[in-house]
Amino acid sequence: MILDTLTSPVILFFILGFIAAVIRSDLAIPEAFAKAMSIYLMAAIGLKGGVEVASTGFSVDLAAAAVSGVLLGFTLPILAFILLRSFAKLSAIDAGAVSAHYGSVSVVTFVTAIELLTATGLRPDGFMVGVMALMEIPAIITGLLLARAYSKRLKESEELEDDGGSNLMHEVLTNGSVILLLGAFMIGFIAGAEGFAPIEPLFAVGFKGVLCLFLLDMGLIAARRLLETRKITIPLATLAVMLPIINGTIGTVVGTLVGLDPGSAAILGVLCASASYIAVPAAMRLALPQADPGIYLAMSLGITFPFNILFGISLFAAIAKFLG
Amino acid sequence: MILDTLTSPVILFFILGFIAAVIRSDLAIPEAFAKAMSIYLMAAIGLKGGVEVASTGFSVDLAAAAVSGVLLGFTLPILAFILLRSFAKLSAIDAGAVSAHYGSVSVVTFVTAIELLTATGLRPDGFMVGVMALMEIPAIITGLLLARAYSKRLKESEELEDDGGSNLMHEVLTNGSVILLLGAFMIGFIAGAEGFAPIEPLFAVGFKGVLCLFLLDMGLIAARRLLETRKITIPLATLAVMLPIINGTIGTVVGTLVGLDPGSAAILGVLCASASYIAVPAAMRLALPQADPGIYLAMSLGITFPFNILFGISLFAAIAKFLG
Amino acid sequence: MILDTLTSPVILFFILGFIAAVIRSDLAIPEAFAKAMSIYLMAAIGLKGGVEVASTGFSVDLAAAAVSGVLLGFTLPILAFILLRSFAKLSAIDAGAVSAHYGSVSVVTFVTAIELLTATGLRPDGFMVGVMALMEIPAIITGLLLARAYSKRLKESEELEDDGGSNLMHEVLTNGSVILLLGAFMIGFIAGAEGFAPIEPLFAVGFKGVLCLFLLDMGLIAARRLLETRKITIPLATLAVMLPIINGTIGTVVGTLVGLDPGSAAILGVLCASASYIAVPAAMRLALPQADPGIYLAMSLGITFPFNILFGISLFAAIAKFLG
Amino acid sequence: MVATVKRKRIEILVDNPLVPKIVNYVKKVDISGWSVIKIASGGGRDGRWQQDEVSGAAAKSIILLIANEEKANQLTDALAPLLDSYSLLLTVANVEVVRGDRF
Amino acid sequence: MVATVKRKRIEILVDNPLVPKIVNYVKKVDISGWSVIKIASGGGRDGRWQQDEVSGAAAKSIILLIANEEKANQLTDALAPLLDSYSLLLTVANVEVVRGDRF
Amino acid sequence: MVATVKRKRIEILVDNPLVPKIVNYVKKVDISGWSVIKIASGGGRDGRWQQDEVSGAAAKSIILLIANEEKANQLTDALAPLLDSYSLLLTVANVEVVRGDRF
Ligand SMILES: Nc1ncnc2c1ncn2[C@@H]1O[C@H](COP(=O)(O)O)[C@@H](O)[C@H]1O
Ligand SMILES: Nc1ncnc2c1ncn2[C@@H]1O[C@H](COP(=O)(O)O)[C@@H](O)[C@H]1O
Ligand SMILES: Nc1ncnc2c1ncn2[C@@H]1O[C@H](COP(=O)(O)O)[C@@H](O)[C@H]1O
Numbered sequence A, B, C: 001m002i003l004d005t006l007t008s009p010v011i012l013f014f015i016l017g018f019i020a021a022v023i024r025s026d027l028a029i030p031e032a033f034a035k036a037m038s039i040y041l042m043a044a045i046g047l048k049g050g051v052e053v054a055s056t057g058f059s060v061d062l063a064a065a066a067v068s069g070v071l072l073g074f075t076l077p078i079l080a081f082i083l084l085r086s087f088a089k090l091s092a093i094d095a096g097a098v099s100a101h102y103g104s105v106s107v108v109t110f111v112t113a114i115e116l117l118t119a120t121g122l123r124p125d126g127f128m129v130g131v132m133a134l135m136e137i138p139a140i141i142t143g144l145l146l147a148r149a150y151s152k153r154l155k156e157s158e159e160l161e162d163d164g165g166s167n168l169m170h171e172v173l174t175n176g177s178v179i180l181l182l183g184a185f186m187i188g189f190i191a192g193a194e195g196f197a198p199i200e201p202l203f204a205v206g207f208k209g210v211l212c213l214f215l216l217d218m219g220l221i222a223a224r225r226l227l228e229t230r231k232i233t234i235p236l237a238t239l240a241v242m243l244p245i246i247n248g249t250i251g252t253v254v255g256t257l258v259g260l261d262p263g264s265a266a267i268l269g270v271l272c273a274s275a276s277y278i279a280v281p282a283a284m285r286l287a288l289p290q291a292d293p294g295i296y297l298a299m300s301l302g303i304t305f306p307f308n309i310l311f312g313i314s315l316f317a318a319i320a321k322f323l324g
Numbered sequence D, E, F: 001m002v003a004t005v006k007r008k009r010i011e012i013l014v015d016n017p018l019v020p021k022i023v024n025y026v027k028k029v030d031i032s033g034w035s036v037i038k039i040a041s042g043g044g045r046d047g048r049w050q051q052d053e054v055s056g057a058a059a060k061s062i063i064l065l066i067a068n069e070e071k072a073n074q075l076t077d078a079l080a081p082l083l084d085s086y087s088l089l090l091t092v093a094n095v096e097v098v099r100g101d102r103f
């Protein structure tokens, strides 16, 4: 499947963007266009997921996937935190912030995985969109708790900003991408296949093409992050590859154990392996301003994202197939 | 039809946007994307209207609708002005500005109405797009004349800016949305069904989906306007619901009387009921800078727009059906 | 064909934009939307060209077209330079900058020509996209050499910025549009018809419609350039029409002589006739900051672009048909 | 060291639809040029607002001008009667302009 | 000539996600309003960045405030403890505000 | 009250394609960072222009820099020869930077 992956236009556009940035081309996707594409992609997958659940109904699998996803979101950051502290010698604040990213999920990695898996016959269940939306948040809580528990500096300054907690929870729960994903999911569910039909053309016809252009932009961004960073040490770079492998394997195994079909188990693996670069960075900037964005963005955007797109997805698909 | 309306994805996206803003989510549609969608929607409806008129030819109905639309545009603001002065105690300047909004039209309300009416079998005539474009302007003139006639303050400062008049008429007649609607209408008319065919895919395939995403944004904007406003009194809020009901009923009745089919009569009602939030606010900022934008934007965007989308369209459709 | 041209929606939208700007309408296409459309158009034509070459294979024609294109790119600026110096009395610096524009190419003129030629049965070969990408750069080199050779002022200040040369070559070779065109061409070539199929809907369905909206913007921009300029003399305006006619005729003749089919020969003519307004202006601002952008932008965007769209394409098609 | 001249840096915060009107005043006073910067969001007595409104009528920009003191005064005098009705915010600061004789 | 008053022009360079937090401080000090300007790109100790990042977390804005000296001082005092952890850049300059009594 | 230091606020108005070149000069002088703000539209001797041009070659930005006087002088000296050919507009103003020792 890796070869299939590497000659798919979706991936080739990512590579094109990456190369363009490496040779320092001035190619750039306007910010508003990139945001428009991400809104489109999220609305599309939310709708499709909702329509699918409307036709299949709620199932034990759905509940199993949702519960596993949330539990993994809460617990995976602990392992990441330990490794980041011991192996990469990060401060508790930075380790807490980074581990929150790795426990949460990347929407684009998810969408790309859906495309690649579907193309190779491992079509995941529609409800995994909902699972993804649920998995955005738990790791933020664990990451913050870990940072607070192990950082002296934080404990001292805590009085200063007592209103922070409630603000943060509100911010995280009403995060734009969470609302849009869950909202579109609900709309798809309410409208059903019939109500969805009139708007389907836009969301079906354009989907893969838009994903190409979006990954072109992600390639540019990932490479520029990597080139500009001055914060990535060898242990950090190593963990940015090891954490997705470990988390993704755990996720795929758990998915298989709770009875998901191979496609859905692989997607659960991809979700665990992927690191957030939208919701969590914004939350961390707010809740842990002392943490260094140079570290968590370079790791999640610059290394883990390309790794998952190019290799991770195929790896977890292989594991899921082997187990399934 | 109200139930159909409320479970249509187009409307559900509006509600999603509204709820997202109410729970203070940071969900946002980039400004450039919103403008792009509005350009797309206007070009699409203009083209379709022109193509349709090219195939049906000019008719008595068209002339009747155009003349009624323009006359209603000139006269409806007078009623609004009286109610705003007497019932809501607005100053002559503010009342003039608000009444200009209610005499003019909202493109998005029109487009949404076309979708909802077509879905329920009440397909309006293609030429109504042209009628809408013609109805954007007259109310601006009436609103300004009313403000000038009844405001002492304005009369005194009139010498200061004698060049204002010609500038304003130019500004209003060359307003981007008017030019785009009429221009696309002309292009559709010249190109005809055959010339339109090669470009139809873009404008047909995406239309309803784009409308969904645009209404998502409108929901966000309407709710934020409403939440941020400090200018809306109970009488103003009441009028923001009553004026569309009154104007819309008048429009539907007039439409039926001049011989339009029920779909077109309902659309004429919707046009009368809708309040402008693009062309008129810009014109008012220029021509009546003393008027308070906080009032007219909150009324037209925050209350009247949601009212029409959720209830008004169904109401005028029912009236048109009953009369037709 | 001219009549067909002038009633095609693609051209009508250009005219609409032009008229809107002339009557000083405030109609505007957001910059981010315009850039998004140009990225989409370049990706689409690159992909299609690559897919086509993948199915037809490399051919003698392709090599002949590529070599002629590059040679024409290097040599045409010389003629332009002589005319600009002698007839329009430009300084060596300005003449060098302008001649670089006329030796390079305009992507939108190319795309519009492809559409119009295909519609009239003169379908050009897919590899012409690659030729276009190759033709963006050579004229920049010739233009700069000419300016340096004939300008005293430049020779004196040369020591000041010795690092300029290598920077410039890098800038020009990694120019975003060159990378995107060639990159998409490569992706289309690698993916082939089969790999392209899943993403084709976006790039096929939307293409002509997007081109319409893009030309609407180009009409606005061209007319605004023309209205705002204070730098265009009658000799310059004359050359802005004569240079495309001369260069386009040379290009069409050369294309026919090296054995291209009439459609491809006409496209080579269009490429020679068109003047750059994206890659070259940016390169000139960097490499010849002393040159006046008011001159080269008004000529290429304000006069030559509309001339080619409205008349040039039809002219070179007629010549190619006559010769072919 | 390079020669500098003292000039005024004028900032006018204004609603987008009114920008052309202010620019007309700038031209009348014969200031050499102007630059417009968009405000992304803001807040005041009328509550918060963001640029992402379909209706651009409430969005704002800053017009930035460099001018000598005389022209700066002429402009502020010309705009003073409009300050309230247009709800402009007009500030003037001192700057050194490097080789700025043409402003 | 038109009357002017002396005021402070405060610029706060801040990461986008933190803008609402700073605005809360502005409101507590009771400054009449604020305006936010987007930074398109920039660079510092952490290297270059551009606005066009999917993750808006590293993008920056400038919050622009006109206030009298007293409120300006209150605000800078309130923000001082956050300067480092939020890596704010906070500058204060003198401006004349035309008919600016309400600021 | 919080400690402030006196610094220079430099604004360079420049055509977009030249921004990287100016940034190179900024780095040579070792100023700690820079921020770029887009100009949406403007006008001068060459007539009006707007950002929404396909060709970005005529669009403009402001590079904003906070630096101490010494570095500010070094930079203006370095840029002076380019002012005319690049048609830059370069202004320098005084600001107080709160806790700004690192600039
Ligand atoms: N006095 C000024 N104040 C502010 N911006 C200016 C001024 N003069 C020129 N500009 C800006 O610099 C650009 C080029 O001016 P010019 O070189 O005179 O054509 C204009 O489009 C404005 O954006
Ligand atoms: N003190 C201030 N400093 C900076 N910007 C302000 C200030 N007051 C008002 N504004 C801006 O002016 C707009 C209108 O303010 P207002 O007229 O008070 O509603 C606000 O939305 C802000 O963008
Ligand atoms: N001296 C400066 N002048 C203007 N902007 C600066 C300066 N230093 C830093 N910045 C801005 O602040 C951001 C963060 O800087 P830093 O904290 O040094 O990484 C940079 O990306 C710039 O946008």
Ligand code: NA
Binding pocket: A101, A102, A103, A104, A105, A106, A247, A271, A272, A273, A274, A275, A276
């Ligand atoms: Na994860």
Ligand code: NA
Binding pocket: B101, B102, B103, B104, B105, B106, B247, B271, B272, B273, B274, B275, B276
């Ligand atoms: Na109305």
Ligand code: NA
Binding pocket: C101, C102, C103, C104, C105, C106, C247, C271, C272, C273, C274, C275, C276
């Ligand atoms: Na050419």
